[in-house]
Amino acid sequence: MWEGEEGDVLQESTTGHQDDIINLEQRVSLYSYEDYIHEFLDEKSEDELYNEDSRIEADSQVLEGGEYEVGNMLRKPTLSIRFHLPKEDKRTIDLNCLEDTMYLYSHQYKSRVFLPAQVSKKKPKLEWDENSSALRVTLDVATNSAVLNF
Known part of the structure; x- marks a missing residue:
């Protein structure tokens, strides 16, 4: 089974303002680190899911x-x-x-x-x-x- 890495799933989003697009520090992630941990690191085994x-x-x-x-x-x-x-x-x-x-x-x-x-x-x-x-x-x-x- 392939396991993702943090960089594979974190996405950046802006509010749509031109100033936000230019200023990279203003970006906010749509996908939190906790979401990444839950989805990829805390996965249940196939037997647990079954x-x-x-x-x-x-x-x-x-x-x-x-x-x-x-x-x-x-x-x-x-x-x-x-x-x-x-x-x-x-x-x-x-x-x-x-x-x-x-x-x-x-x-x-x-x-x-x-x-x-x-x-x-x-x-x-x-x-x-x-x-x-x-x-x-x-x-x-x-x-x-x-x-x-x-």
């Missing part, structure tokens, strides 16, 4: 998978996570994937899935099934990850 969230917990299931070669040799291991989100609009879904945990938030639901293997930073494959209101997220397993044990 635990405080009042949305309904969605059902989820982790599935093993991958691309296989002839002779059933696993060529490219993947993890698939299936989220069941009844009556949800797919446009409201937000995913956040960390090294070992995936978080899903939507208008009605939340879900936290602890992944059994580290995943690649590549963009996941997403599939939405309109009939069952289910989202399937497929992630490549990182090449340095341990063997999957489901």
